[in-house]
Amino acid sequence: MDFSLTDDQRMIRDNVRRFMDAEVRSNVRRYDREEKFPGAEIRRLGELGCCGMLIPEEWGGAGLDTISYVLMLEEVARVDASMAVALSVTNSVVAWPLWRHGNDAQRHKYLQRLARGEILGAFCLTEPQAGSDAAAIEARAVRSGKTYRLNGTKSWVTNGGESGVYFVFAKTDPTAGARGITAFLVEPAFSGFRVSRHEDKMGLRSSRSAEIVFADCEVPEENRLGEEGQGLKIALEALDGGRVGIAAQAVGLAQGALEAAASYAKQRRAFGKTIGEFQAVQFMLADMQTEIEAARLLVWQAAQMRDAGSARAGAFASRAKLFASEMANRVAYKAVQIHGSMGYSRESDVERMYRDARVLSIYEGTSEIQRVIIARDLLGRTDKARSEKIAGRSVTEAKA
């Protein structure tokens, strides 16, 4: 496998890194404390093409590959994981499925503005009683003439209250289970749309996580994305891509924590030496770096599988997400440990990173759900190989 980046990929990584270091880094701690949404900074990244990286240029996007996309997210998350999740949701689970499943009118109306960073997107699948078990959602969309009447409550909506378009999943046929779910594009100005509250979170405090209530919300028929009953398939396909983005977010966060810890280890002194001279600290740093590199390679592999259109791209995304999200928690833990009491202070960046890391193994599918997907792929392939072997043997036996 070729691990080298192209000149364009290196340029994207370096430009985003420069922007994050120069324009964002100095504000991140304050924004976290004040729960200030970094809207202006995200808009500037949008102008650089970071909101529609995977969308073709004819629809306002940057038309880039998934490696470029994960490099961008890693650099953003290295400084601010809250900004990274806003970009990941807009790119992976709103703009991309809209490009893939939307018609030209929907692309004209929403995709171009999303891809240019003029509006953000939100993905509304989770409900108070249904997270991992997405088929158990209860939101209902009932057709009446040329509109659908949408009722239900969506929770933990990233970018909720800050988005120009909400990608909402609701049941149009409750008797059909997972095949009765349909996707809609909802504008916040539609009647019956209301942000009912914002979550008070452990981490990612400058990102928005809203509860949204749809009360007889009127959605025009032309805002249905795909056919009735295709919603869950569209959602799960989008989440396959989303997981590559969250894995990149995890790698970026961990890289930021490692850099902070290495720099602290070189200047903090104890027993007449810098703490970086103690082997115990060196070993922590060595393990952190090794795990980050392993996760980064899984992310790049998942990105390549996606660009190659592999049928197994979803399982590779789950592997990257599982390992990278749990790795980021281990790395953030060690970064706090190396900082000692300073790591427990709100004056350090690693304290925020430690809190921000915790959600990585929960959202866009918990670690347990990733393991379910990975095991299903593994055992499914084993079954397939066995049945091919059996089929091969019976052919051989028949020939004999």
Ligand SMILES: Cc1cc2nc3c(=O)[nH]c(=O)nc-3n(C[C@H](O)[C@H](O)[C@H](O)COP(=O)(O)OP(=O)(O)OC[C@H]3O[C@@H](n4cnc5c(N)ncnc54)[C@H](O)[C@@H]3O)c2cc1C
């Ligand atoms: C900060 C944040 C942002 C989010 N953003 C969004 C968003 O933008 N849009 C959106 O739709 N959702 C969003 N979510 C919701 C998120 O995707 C869900 O929280 C997640 O899918 C888990 O669902 P749950 O919280 O209901 O947990 P549950 O499904 O109730 O799971 C609870 C526990 O049971 C385990 N479990 C459940 N089923 C199984 C199983 N089959 N096998 C083994 N273990 C199992 C889980 O792994 C977990 O440990 C966000 C969540 C957070 C915290």
